[in-house]
Amino acid sequence: MKRSMAATAALLLVSLAGCATDEPAASPSDASSAPPAGAGTGEQSKFFVQADYDNELALLDAAPTGPADKPWEQVLNPKMVDTAKFKKDGPHKICFSNAALNNPWRQVGFKTMQAEVEAQGDRIEEFVHVDAEGKDQKQIADINDLLGKSCDALIVSPNTTATLTPAVEAACKAGLPVVVFDRGVDTDCPVTFINPIGGYGFGHVGAEFVSQKMKPGGKVLALRILPGVDVLETRWSAAKVAFDKAQVDVVGVEFTDGDPAKTKKIVNDYIQRHGTIDGVWMDAGAVAVAAVEAFQDAGQPVPPINGEDQLDFLKMWKDEGLTAIAPTYPTYQWRTPIIAALRILDGEQVSAPWKLPQPTITQENLDSYLDPNMPPLHYAMCGCTDLPGYPQRWK
Numbered sequence: 076m077k078r079s080m081a082a083t084a085a086l087l088l089v090s091l092a093g094c095a096t097d098e099p100a101a102s103p104s105d106a107s108s109a110p111p112a113g114a115g116t117g118e119q120s121k122f123f124v125q126a127d128y129d130n131e132l133a134l135l136d137a138a139p140t141g142p143a144d145k146p147w148e149q150v151l152n153p154k155m156v157d158t159a160k161f162k163k164d165g166p167h168k169i170c171f172s173n174a175a176l177n178n179p180w181r182q183v184g185f186k187t188m189q190a191e192v193e194a195q196g197d198r199i200e201e202f203v204h205v206d207a208e209g210k211d212q213k214q215i216a217d218i219n220d221l222l223g224k225s226c227d228a229l230i231v232s233p234n235t236t237a238t239l240t241p242a243v244e245a246a247c248k249a250g251l252p253v254v255v256f257d258r259g260v261d262t263d264c265p266v267t268f269i270n271p272i273g274g275y276g277f278g279h280v281g282a283e284f285v286s287q288k289m290k291p292g293g294k295v296l297a298l299r300i301l302p303g304v305d306v307l308e309t310r311w312s313a314a315k316v317a318f319d320k321a322q323v324d325v326v327g328v329e330f331t332d333g334d335p336a337k338t339k340k341i342v343n344d345y346i347q348r349h350g351t352i353d354g355v356w357m358d359a360g361a362v363a364v365a366a367v368e369a370f371q372d373a374g375q376p377v378p379p380i381n382g383e384d385q386l387d388f389l390k391m392w393k394d395e396g397l398t399a400i401a402p403t404y405p406t407y408q409w410r411t412p413i414i415a416a417l418r419i420l421d422g423e424q425v426s427a428p429w430k431l432p433q434p435t436i437t438q439e440n441l442d443s444y445l446d447p448n449m450p451p452l453h454y455a456m457c458g459c460t461d462l463p464g465y466p467q468r469w470k
Contacts, residue, residue: 122305137152162420171412186468190463198417222251226251247262253266267427272431282356285380286321286323291321296326300333360384364382383403390451406456407458448466
């Protein structure tokens with residue numbers, strides 16, 4: 076999951092990973108089951124957990140329950156929990172502690188959440204949003220402040236996992252129903268944790284496609300945002316498994332900082348060094364267009380590549396006839412916490428965790444996601460076309 080200038084890249088590093096869930100680091104016993112190092116891919120990440128990897132890949136083929144036309148209300152392998160103790164008469168005050176609003180994915184998502192609040196009508200009397208600006212300490216202070224604001228329910232998208240865990244636990248102890256989404260925390264005290272399938276699923280889909288579409292044993296360049304962020308680490312962990320299995324030659328694993336100019340330079344350097352690159356894998360698709368442009372600028376064919384559902388990439392894919400795929404981390408997930416909070420306050424059961432579908436855009440369904448009337452940095456899977464203010468609110 077954006078920027079055109081290197082000066083903005085540092086501000087957005089952590090938030091670029093906010094397009095996804097946080098997952099626990101592997102324990103020593105997990106590490107023993109990790110796949111061996113392969114050519115160019117290095118050792119498996121400490122974030123790799125075999126059981127979580129296996130579960131996410133199984134979920135890719137799982138049939139969701141819920142309304143067929145509302146994936147933000149669907150659940151994969153539901154595990155229902157009782158919420159009767161939180162039942163409360165409305166209208167309600169819903170509070171939201173947000174990790175950040177500093178990239179297009181989060182901006183599109185938050186607009187979708189605001190529209191969902193509006194769509195709920197008089198069920199929500201007040202919606203309070205606090206932006207942590209990508210800062211752990213600010214979010215801790217934000218949550219502490221919200222505990223004194225008479226919120227009926229608290230939604231949290233944590234900036235980081237471990238650091239925000241105590242703040243979320245404090246909210247739980249205060250008696251609030253807490254809903255965590257997008258990224259997780261190291262506690263099961265929230266009523267539910269909402270997110271799509273996750274990083275392993277994303278990384279696997281992209282790497283499998285690139286491996287299958289390039290020549291056997293060809294050269295792959297892996298472009299990453301930054302190290303040490305769990306969702307990005309699990310994406311790379313799954314890609315490593317696929318690349319090791321396919322025995323491709325991963326000639327580089329480089330960090331772009333989410334900066335288009337840096338991305339172009341990296342790709343150009345590898346073209347100059349290796350002559351040809353046969354595949355490009357990315358752990359986030361925000362700079363996919365920049366990567367494609369680097370090949371075009373060098374007069375080289377664009378190899379098989381993965382991006383995301385950002386419209387600038389989808390349009391380039393269509394216009395240039397790329398060999399591409401777009402695993403996604405849908406922004407429609409921003410609707411679900413509002414729906415979940417209201418169900419909890421109604422005393423209805425909800426799934427914990429609440430795993431949402433994570434569709435993939437392929438050549439076969441690409442046209443259905445293209446929308447020339449929406450801006451380049453809009454995300455196709457916003458799930459927002461039926462919400463108040465569409466399309467103006469998202470432009």
